[in-house]
Amino acid sequence: MRVVNKPFNKIDGMSLVKGKPLYTDDLCPPSALVVKVLRSPHAFARIKRIDTSEAEKLPGVECIFTYQNIHRKPFTRAGQCHPELSPYDKFLLDEYVRHVGDDVAIVAAVDEKTALNALKLIKVEYEVLKPVLDFETAEENPVLVHPEDDIFAHLPVGFDPKHNVACRVNFALGEVEKVLEECEVVISRTYKTQPQAQAMMETQRAFSYLDPYGRLVVVASTQIPFHARRILANALDIPASQIRVIKPRIGGGFGAKQTVNAEFYPALVTLKTGKPAKIVYTRSEVFNATTTRHAMKFTVTIGAMRDGKIRAIDVKALSNTGAYGEHAETTLGAAGKKVLPLYNKVEAVRFSGTAVYTNMVPGGALRGFGVTQGTYALESAVNELAAELNMDPTLIRDINMIKKGETTPLINMTTKGAGPDPMYMDSCMLDYCVKRGKELIKWEEKYPKYQVSRTKVRGLGMAIAQQGSGLPNIDMAAATIKLNDDGFFNLLVGATDLGTGAETILAQIAAETLGVDLEQIVVYSSDTDATPFDTGAYASSTTYTTGNAVIEAAVKMKEEIIKTGALYFNTQPEKIIFDGKYIICSATDEKISLADFSKKITYNLLHTQLSTTGSFVPKKQAPPYMAGFAEVEVDLETGKVEVVEFVGIVDCGTPINPKLARIQAEGGIVTGIGLALYEEVRYASNGKLVTDNFMDYKIPTRRDIGKITVEFAPGYEDTGPYGAKSIGEVVVNTVAPAIMDAIYNACGVRIRELPATPEKIWRALNC
Amino acid sequence: MVVNLKINGRHYTLDVPPDEILLTTLRNLGFNSVRQGCDTSTCGVCTVHVDGKAVLSCTVLTCRLDGHEVTTLEGVEEAAETIGRFLVEEGVEQCGYCSPGLIMSILYLEKCVPQPTDEQILHYLNGNLCRCSGYEGQLRAIKKYLEVKYGAGSKQAI
Ligand code: FES
Ligand code: FES
Numbered sequence: 001m002r003v004v005n006k007p008f009n010k011i012d013g014m015s016l017v018k019g020k021p022l023y024t025d026d027l028c029p030p031s032a033l034v035v036k037v038l039r040s041p042h043a044f045a046r047i048k049r050i051d052t053s054e055a056e057k058l059p060g061v062e063c064i065f066t067y068q069n070i071h072r073k074p075f076t077r078a079g080q081c082h083p084e085l086s087p088y089d090k091f092l093l094d095e096y097v098r099h100v101g102d103d104v105a106i107v108a109a110v111d112e113k114t115a116l117n118a119l120k121l122i123k124v125e126y127e128v129l130k131p132v133l134d135f136e137t138a139e140e141n142p143v144l145v146h147p148e149d150d151i152f153a154h155l156p157v158g159f160d161p162k163h164n165v166a167c168r169v170n171f172a173l174g175e176v177e178k179v180l181e182e183c184e185v186v187i188s189r190t191y192k193t194q195p196q197a198q199a200m201m202e203t204q205r206a207f208s209y210l211d212p213y214g215r216l217v218v219v220a221s222t223q224i225p226f227h228a229r230r231i232l233a234n235a236l237d238i239p240a241s242q243i244r245v246i247k248p249r250i251g252g253g254f255g256a257k258q259t260v261n262a263e264f265y266p267a268l269v270t271l272k273t274g275k276p277a278k279i280v281y282t283r284s285e286v287f288n289a290t291t292t293r294h295a296m297k298f299t300v301t302i303g304a305m306r307d308g309k310i311r312a313i314d315v316k317a318l319s320n321t322g323a324y325g326e327h328a329e330t331t332l333g334a335a336g337k338k339v340l341p342l343y344n345k346v347e348a349v350r351f352s353g354t355a356v357y358t359n360m361v362p363g364g365a366l367r368g369f370g371v372t373q374g375t376y377a378l379e380s381a382v383n384e385l386a387a388e389l390n391m392d393p394t395l396i397r398d399i400n401m402i403k404k405g406e407t408t409p410l411i412n413m414t415t416k417g418a419g420p421d422p423m424y425m426d427s428c429m430l431d432y433c434v435k436r437g438k439e440l441i442k443w444e445e446k447y448p449k450y451q452v453s454r455t456k457v458r459g460l461g462m463a464i465a466q467q468g469s470g471l472p473n474i475d476m477a478a479a480t481i482k483l484n485d486d487g488f489f490n491l492l493v494g495a496t497d498l499g500t501g502a503e504t505i506l507a508q509i510a511a512e513t514l515g516v517d518l519e520q521i522v523v524y525s526s527d528t529d530a531t532p533f534d535t536g537a538y539a540s541s542t543t544y545t546t547g548n549a550v551i552e553a554a555v556k557m558k559e560e561i562i563k564t565g566a567l568y569f570n571t572q573p574e575k576i577i578f579d580g581k582y583i584i585c586s587a588t589d590e591k592i593s594l595a596d597f598s599k600k601i602t603y604n605l606l607h608t609q610l611s612t613t614g615s616f617v618p619k620k621q622a623p624p625y626m627a628g629f630a631e632v633e634v635d636l637e638t639g640k641v642e643v644v645e646f647v648g649i650v651d652c653g654t655p656i657n658p659k660l661a662r663i664q665a666e667g668g669i670v671t672g673i674g675l676a677l678y679e680e681v682r683y684a685s686n687g688k689l690v691t692d693n694f695m696d697y698k699i700p701t702r703r704d705i706g707k708i709t710v711e712f713a714p715g716y717e718d719t720g721p722y723g724a725k726s727i728g729e730v731v732v733n734t735v736a737p738a739i740m741d742a743i744y745n746a747c748g749v750r751i752r753e754l755p756a757t758p759e760k761i762w763r764a765l766n767c
Numbered sequence: 768m769v770v771n772l773k774i775n776g777r778h779y780t781l782d783v784p785p786d787e788i789l790l791t792t793l794r795n796l797g798f799n800s801v802r803q804g805c806d807t808s809t810c811g812v813c814t815v816h817v818d819g820k821a822v823l824s825c826t827v828l829t830c831r832l833d834g835h836e837v838t839t840l841e842g843v844e845e846a847a848e849t850i851g852r853f854l855v856e857e858g859v860e861q862c863g864y865c866s867p868g869l870i871m872s873i874l875y876l877e878k879c880v881p882q883p884t885d886e887q888i889l890h891y892l893n894g895n896l897c898r899c900s901g902y903e904g905q906l907r908a909i910k911k912y913l914e915v916k917y918g919a920g921s922k923q924a925i
Contacts, residue, residue, distance in 0.1 A: 013858075017854050017866045018848060060832040201897070251863075252861070252899055283805045283806045499864075657858075667901035695808055701896060
């Protein structure tokens with residue numbers, strides 16, 4: 001391969017490091033009205049009276065929206081395919097506010113100061129209601145987060161707001177109880193994961209204006225421009241044809257921007273006033289008013305034989321979706337569907353999950369998307385089983401985990417549109433990942449622990465994980481390739497580069513397929529008027545799904561060039577060869593360079609525009625896999641844990657760009673370290689966040705991470721573009737369970753509730 | 768309030784509200800490399816130099832800068848290009864939102880300790896958060912940059 005599997009620099013890299021004005025706020029016209037949102041100070045309340053008259057009188061205030069002067073129409077902000085699995089349980093503004101930070105009123109003014117002053121002048125009288133703040137008892141709680149009757153779910157997801165239930169996910173294979181009874185060892189453990197914040201450096205923001213045709217243009221820091229167009233159209237009650245969404249460079253997303261959030265407000269203002277309007281969220285707004293990783297609780301029961309063979313797994317899951325059911329079903333489902341197939345040799349498996357409403361910040365998408373939570377629970381339980389059996393955790397994996405060429409009916413059962421034919425995991429390199437990880441971390445030498453001083457012990461732990469590569473038969477991507485009059489190509493994709501280098505690798509794939517140099521591919525992306533459809537940057541789909549669409553478009557383009565070349569040379573297409581540089585007529589040995597050819601067919605002969613489009617939807621599960629190994633040092637006096645090293649061996653098939661893939665892996669592992677040791681969105685007893693800034697909410701700094709070692713397994717996925725699978729999310733999943741087991745091995749403390757703070761460990765050691 | 772200050776070598780006389788932070792002033796003037804990442808002076812994304820020292824532009828009031836000299840990434844284009852190239856070679860400019868602040872901190876580190884130990888690098892750059900890259904690659908890039916510039920004889924070993 002010439003271009004693929006090569007460490008090219010990101011095509012937009014130099015502009016980014018030179019600080020060029022490429023992000024949403026840099027592009028906003030200075031005349032834009034500034035939009036601010038009045039937010040609820042209460043976890044749950046009904047607005048009895050709201051008086052905006054004083055605020056409206058303030059010079060410079062352009063317009064104010066409250067639930068009283070806005071249309072009422074339920075919708076979901078979750079960015080997913082239509083019809084969404086998320087319930088339509090949100091209104092632009094509502095009489096009820098359901099969490100601290102929920103929106104009460106929208107103000108637009110000539111500048112920020114005026115807008116902020118206007119917020120202060122709005123008088124709201126609340127009937128403060130008793131909030132639901134404990135998700136473990138939410139289902140039985142007589143207080144209903146959604147008492148209104150006009151909300152609904154499009155699909156049968158078990159939506160039951162009269163019991164605070166947003167959805168249920170249940171699936172089973174075999175007879176769990178019966179097999180468990182036959183097992184020699186059964187362990188049952190409960191694990192909890194905390195809400196985690198996405199914490200991308202650029203907060204949510206958007207600006208809007210009307211184009212020359214009076215259509216609404218929304219420039220937004222989003223992961224999902226096409227879903228955003230549909231969601232905005234539905235919520236604002238205008239035709240989608242009247243909306244254009246553009247995503248410029250964005251300062252990270254990690255799932256936060258897979259939910260439409262800030263976009264509604266300036267859009268409303270522009271529609272009402274005809275003027276450009278913008279909103280930029282403060283960091284505190286991000287914490288209070290957007291989403292977090294769903295907090296989940298799992299009870300995992302595993303039945304095994306003394307020889308280590310796992311025969312049955314039963315998982316009961318409860319997810320806190322907060323005030324709105326955004327991504328509730330999909331994250332909960334993923335916690336089972338993309339976790340349990342790791343152990344494909346079981347005779348019985350069952351997953352029963354419920355996602356409940358509470359008066360807390362809504363759950364949403366965050367890199368790993370439920371799989372992270374589920375993997376922590378299942379992998380911790382498998383590690384506990386190994387300890388119970390006195391068995392090396394890598395051995396219990398070797399006996400039970402899925403290997404190359406294997407499958408489980410569970411995969412078909414949980415894949416939309418899967419037929420009866422088994423889907424074999426032909427590219428699974430887990431076996432290699434575990435073996436190589438053991439070597440790199442020096443497992444045989446160091447496992448389970450060694451003393452470094454009187455008070456410091458180092459322990460080792462490991463875990464395995466998978467994710468998906470796009471969503472089979474659901475998530476679709478398209479790509480258009482256009483030949484220009486100087487022999488270069490436009491590659492138009494709806495795909496959304498969050499900084500991961502998606503555009504670069506898609507250009508690499510196009511260049512490889514067309515046989516041209518990377519420089520000949522000019523990428524334009526994420527503009528709903530100008531690029532073809534793409535579901536967006538989520539579900540680890542861009543490389544695999546959009547990558548395949550790019551190949552299809554490029555193959556078609558080659559065919560077009562050959563067909564047009566045949567017309568040009570007045571011969572049959574079979575006699576034409578296109579080698580990336582020249583169009584060659586094999587009959588006569590005549591040739592013409594691509595640059596001359598494209599000029600000729602544009603200006604002199606044929607007069608034709610070559611343009612092709614490819615579309616792709618995954619048909620098969622092509623999960624990436626990973627084995628993660630942690631070495632930690634526990635300070636027995638303070639309970640503090642330091643990561644000495646984390647080794648991640650990743651099976652993402654062919655890395656299209658090994659350099660960018662490596663950084664994806666390193667970044668994902670650090671997010672996993674944050675989840676394992678530091679990060680937690682915490683609430684006061686009245687439902688107010690106590691961690692709504694980067695002082696109280698700690699993400700890892702460069703001091704907190706230890707050494708990170710990443711290698712790739714030499715895998716190849718037949719259905720992937722040039723053998724590639726995804727990488728963006730799988731890299732987060734092994735970290736927490738591996739670190740928890742390393743802590744246990746170092747000091748005997750099992751942390752079953754993330755994060756493993758020094759306090760928890762100290763208490764377990766001393767109390 | 769009227770302030771006279773130098774930004775990237777050019778004189779400015781500005782009339783700013785007394786509570787305006789330097790970050791806002793700079794963005795209003797079109798220095799878009801300066802960005803906001805937090806409300807609590809914790810992220811480092813807004814780092815600029817004031818009189819040659821790395822400073823969080825979100826924590827300085829513009830009206831206090833009368834007679835002072837401010838440098839943003841736009842004012843050190845050549846250095847940005849050079850250091851930036853090392854970051855790009857390593858692939859660590861993911862979303863790139865944190866890159867300008869990081870480069871300003873690297874320049875200050877380099878000025879104070881041209882041949883830093885790992886510990887000194889951490890000390891000077893710890894306040895520059897990055898959620899994308901995982902930091903490891905940044906460290907590789909920074910070490911390579913310093914090594915190429917100041918020679919392999921320096922203390923830092925790769
Ligand atoms: S904006 Fe975060 S430190 Fe200045
Ligand atoms: S590259 Fe995105 S925050 Fe650093």
